[in-house]
Amino acid sequence: CVCVCVCVCFADAVSESVGSSVPTIPEWSAFNSVLLQQEVPPSSRVGYLPVINAPSTELRTCAQVLNNAINVCDQLKQQDVVVVADQAIYAKLQDIVWQDRTRGDEAIYSRVVLRMGTFHTIGVLLAVIGKRFADAGLHQLLVDGEVVNAGSAAAVLDGKHYNRAVRSHIVIAEALEHLRWRHFEDSLAENDNDIGLDDLEPSLSHLRQELSDLSIKNLSSRQLLTTIGNAYADFCASDHGPMFQFWSSYIDMVSLLRCLIRATRQGNWHLHLQCIYRLLPWVFAYDRTNYCRYLSVYLCEMLMLHRTHPGAAEEMEKGEFCVQRSRNAFAQVPVDQALEQTINRDTKVSGG
Numbered sequence: 001c002v003c004v005c006v007c008v009c010f011a012d013a014v015s016e017s018v019g020s021s022v023p024t025i026p027e028w029s030a031f032n033s034v035l036l037q038q039e040v041p042p043s044s045r046v047g048y049l050p051v052i053n054a055p056s057t058e059l060r061t062c063a064q065v066l067n068n069a070i071n072v073c074d075q076l077k078q079q080d081v082v083v084v085a086d087q088a089i090y091a092k093l094q095d096i097v098w099q100d101r102t103r104g105d106e107a108i109y110s111r112v113v114l115r116m117g118t119f120h121t122i123g124v125l126l127a128v129i130g131k132r133f134a135d136a137g138l139h140q141l142l143v144d145g146e147v148v149n150a151g152s153a154a155a156v157l158d159g160k161h162y163n164r165a166v167r168s169h170i171v172i173a174e175a176l177e178h179l180r181w182r183h184f185e186d187s188l189a190e191n192d193n194d195i196g197l198d199d200l201e202p203s204l205s206h207l208r209q210e211l212s213d214l215s216i217k218n219l220s221s222r223q224l225l226t227t228i229g230n231a232y233a234d235f236c237a238s239d240h241g242p243m244f245q246f247w248s249s250y251i252d253m254v255s256l257l258r259c260l261i262r263a264t265r266q267g268n269w270h271l272h273l274q275c276i277y278r279l280l281p282w283v284f285a286y287d288r289t290n291y292c293r294y295l296s297v298y299l300c301e302m303l304m305l306h307r308t309h310p311g312a313a314e315e316m317e318k319g320e321f322c323v324q325r326s327r328n329a330f331a332q333v334p335v336d337q338a339l340e341q342t343i344n345r346d347t348k349v350s351g352g
Contacts, residue, residue, distance in 0.1 A: 025208065028170055028258060029330065032265070035213045036329040041267065044323045046342050062092045066109055073111060080312040082113045082321075084335040086120040087290050094297065113305065113312045115321070116298045117336030118264055118272070119162075121291075125260065125279055126159030128286045129169060129253050136246070138172070147171055166257070173254035176247055183244075184235045195231050196224050253282070265330045267319020273302055 025031060049068060054061040066083065073081035085093055093114050100109045130138070134157045142157075143150050147168045156165045188195065203222070207215050219225060236248060256278050263272035276299050283291040305313040315321075323338035324331065333341070 025211070028174075031211070032262070032330040033328060034211050035216060036266070038213075038329075039266075040327060040329045041319065041324045041332065043327070044325065044338075046323065046325070046338060048343055056089060057092065059092055059096065062089060063096055066093065066096060066112055069112060070108065078311075080111050080113055080309045082115055082312060084115045084117050084339075086117050086336060087124075087294055090114060090116045090298070091290065091294055094294065111309075113309050114298075114301070115335075116295065118260070118322075118334035119337035119340065121276070121279070121295070122166075122257065122260055122334075123159045123162065124283060124288055124291055125253075125257055126162070126165045126169070127157075128282050128288065129250070129257070130157030130159060130165075131286055132253070133250055138250075141172060142168055145172070145175075166261070169254045169257060173251050176251055180236065180244075180248065180251070181232075183240075184232055187235060188231075193231075195228055197228065200224055200228065264322045264334050265332050267322055267332055269316045269319065269321060272321070273299065276302075 026034065049072070052061055052064055052068075054064075056062075069081045069083050073079075083093065097109045097112060097114060100107045139153050139157060142148050142153050148156050148164060152161060152164065155161045156168050159165055185197070187193075188197070200222075203219050207219060239245070256275060259271060260275040260279070262268070263275055276295065280292075280295060280299065283295060301308070302316075305316065319332075321335070322332040323335055325333065325338060325341070
């Protein structure tokens with residue numbers, strides 16, 4: 001990750017210095033789409049189950065959801081069934097499953113694997129980022145920088161406008177990353193420390209002209225890039241004052257956001273679990289009480305999945321925990337987001 005960051009920062013810095021006619025590295029989503037265009041998974045099939053005409057938060061309704069899931073599992077002749085829900089419903093489903101486990105061999109929900117929706121989990125991370133940095137100047141930065149308008153800034157910082165919030169944080173984090181990179185270059189000049197930045201420019205010029213997975217791998221394999229990446233990582237970890245460390249933590253949190261999104265878009269199960277592990281301290285620090293309780297449970301159960309439900313664990317590792325609705329690369333979405341885009345959307349439009 002540090003090496004790719006070095007590639008992007010240095011390539012864009014060189015592009016800015018020589019003029020706008022030089023092709024620049026595309027933004028994050030487009031960058032990954034280009035690199036992964038040969039790895040487009042098959043489209044998922046989205047089916048609608050019978051609607052349960054009852055409040056979703058009632059235990060009776062949640063039990064019916066589990067019963068329906070078991071019936072579908074039997075019809076498809078599957079060993080396990082995965083049920084994805086937001087935190088509020090996940091908590092009630094867990095209560096039912098936990099009580100059922102006390103029945104021992106007579107437990108009827110032992111084949112159910114409960115997952116907490118990633119889409120809603122990302123929303124919590126967006127809200128935590130907003131709470132930490134809004135009053136530190138992020139709100140004004142978003143508005144004055146014309147990233148969002150004044151009327152939308154509060155909702156973006158609360159994590160309610162998902163697409164707008166993700167884009168806004170990525171834009172601000174990339175801008176801060178460029179500033180930090182310039183500070184790194186200045187520190188090298190002040191200390192007369194020549195680590196070979198100029199020697200890397202020809203390779204980066206080729207990368208700007210022909211961006212591909214192969215060109216990234218070839219560049220990343222160079223020892224020079226590793227040296228520069230290590231020097232930059234050491235610089236970022238050094239003490240440059242509380243303000244530097246504070247806004248560096250913003251870059252780190254947005255990096256976590258991108259990793260959590262990447263895990264879904266690429267179907268990388270191990271990266272998903274690593275991101276949940278990294279997210280847990282932040283939900284504890286910013287008093288997201290319900291997520292403190294149940295995200296910990298979710299992580300523990302998923303880490304034990306290869307023992308409790310080996311078949312489901314194998315499918316997760318294959319990337320079968322997200323939904324591919326388009327023919328584009330790097331475009332898979334969480335199951336709960338696919339639910340919002342299909343079933344929930346259809347119930348809110350004319351004729352739905």
